[in-house]
Amino acid sequence: MTSQETARVAVVGAGGIGAAAHLPAVQSLGDEAQLVAIVDLDADRRAEAGNRFGCTDLYSGIEEMLAAKRPDVVALATPPHLHEAMAIEVMRAGAWAYCEKPLTGSLASADRIIAAERDTGRWCVSVSQFRYAGGSQQAYAALRNRRWGRPLIGVAHTNWYRGPEYWDIPWRGKFRTEFGGATTTQAYHAIDLLVWLMGGDWATVSGVADTLARPIEVEDTSAAVVRFQSGAIASLLSTVLSSRQETHLQVTTERATLGLDTLYLPQQDEWSVRQLDGEGVTRIVDDWPEPEPPLEVNAHRAQLRGILAAWREGRRPDVTAADARSTLELLTALYKSSATERSVARGEIAQGDPFYDALDAAGPSRKQAIVHV
Numbered sequence: 001m002t003s004q005e006t007a008r009v010a011v012v013g014a015g016g017i018g019a020a021a022h023l024p025a026v027q028s029l030g031d032e033a034q035l036v037a038i039v040d041l042d043a044d045r046r047a048e049a050g051n052r053f054g055c056t057d058l059y060s061g062i063e064e065m066l067a068a069k070r071p072d073v074v075a076l077a078t079p080p081h082l083h084e085a086m087a088i089e090v091m092r093a094g095a096w097a098y099c100e101k102p103l104t105g106s107l108a109s110a111d112r113i114i115a116a117e118r119d120t121g122r123w124c125v126s127v128s129q130f131r132y133a134g135g136s137q138q139a140y141a142a143l144r145n146r147r148w149g150r151p152l153i154g155v156a157h158t159n160w161y162r163g164p165e166y167w168d169i170p171w172r173g174k175f176r177t178e179f180g181g182a183t184t185t186q187a188y189h190a191i192d193l194l195v196w197l198m199g200g201d202w203a204t205v206s207g208v209a210d211t212l213a214r215p216i217e218v219e220d221t222s223a224a225v226v227r228f229q230s231g232a233i234a235s236l237l238s239t240v241l242s243s244r245q246e247t248h249l250q251v252t253t254e255r256a257t258l259g260l261d262t263l264y265l266p267q268q269d270e271w272s273v274r275q276l277d278g279e280g281v282t283r284i285v286d287d288w289p290e291p292e293p294p295l296e297v298n299a300h301r302a303q304l305r306g307i308l309a310a311w312r313e314g315r316r317p318d319v320t321a322a323d324a325r326s327t328l329e330l331l332t333a334l335y336k337s338s339a340t341e342r343s344v345a346r347g348e349i350a351q352g353d354p355f356y357d358a359l360d361a362a363g364p365s366r367k368q369a370i371v372h373v
């Protein structure tokens with residue numbers, strides 16, 4: 001592969017996030033990417049996306065598209081229960097997959113995707129767009145360089161609101177097709193970003209997850225405490241019932257507190273760093289972050305650019321299935337902790353544990369308990 005090579009990119013799923021983020025991202029990449037096909041089961045969606053993004057190669061099925069177009073990279077913006085099969089099919093066809101979150105619905109499934117990466121020599125990258133949004137990479141670098149000392153305390157509170165109509169889309173709200181609710185679907189981004197910023201070394205989780213007010217199987221709210229190997233502690237709150245409509249992230253280190261107050265797409269100016277001066281007065285650190293260009297289009301694009309650079313250079317991209325598995329394991333541990341009413345350690349959910357085969361293995365029984373309330 002040469003550095004000039006243009007990647008042939010296909011997008012599967014032209015629904016909500018496919019049309020809002022993936023297709024504009026591919027289209028905006030100029031010489032780096034060529035949109036070679038759009039796949040969607042729904043004929044109207046396909047046609048509409050084709051018109052809007054100037055693509056005439058439209059398919060109803062991924063198999064036919066892979067055989068006809070031989071793409072280099074395939075963005076998967078389909079419902080969660082289709083991710084595993086599609087990602088493996090993409091890699092077996094010789095392409096890299098760029099798959100929406102949650103990557104898949106169980107650790108067993110994640111391990112099958114990792115095995116397919118190994119067998120095919122291709123990669124499956126999980127969408128983690130908060131890591132690529134404004135300021136995130138600088139926050140990561142500052143924390144890794146210990147600019148303000150070691151991370152000690154983390155907060156990721158996703159206070160989002162979804163009214164009942166949100167679940168009109170049939171795959172949403174159900175264990176079989178969505179796998180998990182507020183934690184896995186909405187708070188995924190903030191949790192993934194926080195754990196990455198804290199260094200990724202989470203060790204135990206104690207949590208509760210429940211369905212408090214929406215007519216859905218999956219949880220609409222969860223809360224958890226995470227302990228890291230370093231000793232650091234984090235608080236997670238994930239809900240779709242909050243009228244505040246905000247995402248709040250915080251990392252307190254030995255000498256400062258980083259904060260991010262955003263909603264769906266962090267911007268650089270939504271980050272701040274506070275420190276106490278000699279008199280005990282809190283002041284905002286004004287030389288951080290360094291100015292960076294505003295996000296063009298969306299953070300999916302920033303991540304896709306990174307994938308294409310790795311593809312051109314023939315090296316491993318960031319956030320492959322193994323990285324996504326770490327976040328998935330933390331979410332699974334949260335659900336298991338809620339079901340068993342005890343803390344769950346990293347590594348304990350292995351083959352033979354029902355939670356190895358299903359993200360929220362306690363799902364239906366939890367729902368039955370709610371029905372009796």
Ligand SMILES: NC(=O)c1ccc[n+]([C@@H]2O[C@H](COP(=O)([O-])OP(=O)(O)OC[C@H]3O[C@@H](n4cnc5c(N)ncnc54)[C@H](O)[C@@H]3O)[C@@H](O)[C@H]2O)c1
Nearest residue numbers: 013014015016017018040041042077078079080100101102
């Ligand atoms: N990263 C983010 O910010 C973000 C935001 C929203 C959704 N998502 C994730 O993206 C995925 C899709 O969510 P959405 O809200 O866009 O869903 P959606 O239902 O709006 O769109 C999914 C599209 O996939 C198509 N589809 C379904 N089965 C197909 C098949 N077998 N072959 C081809 N096309 C098929 C549907 O027709 C639909 O157009 C989910 O995993 C969701 O969690 C991510």
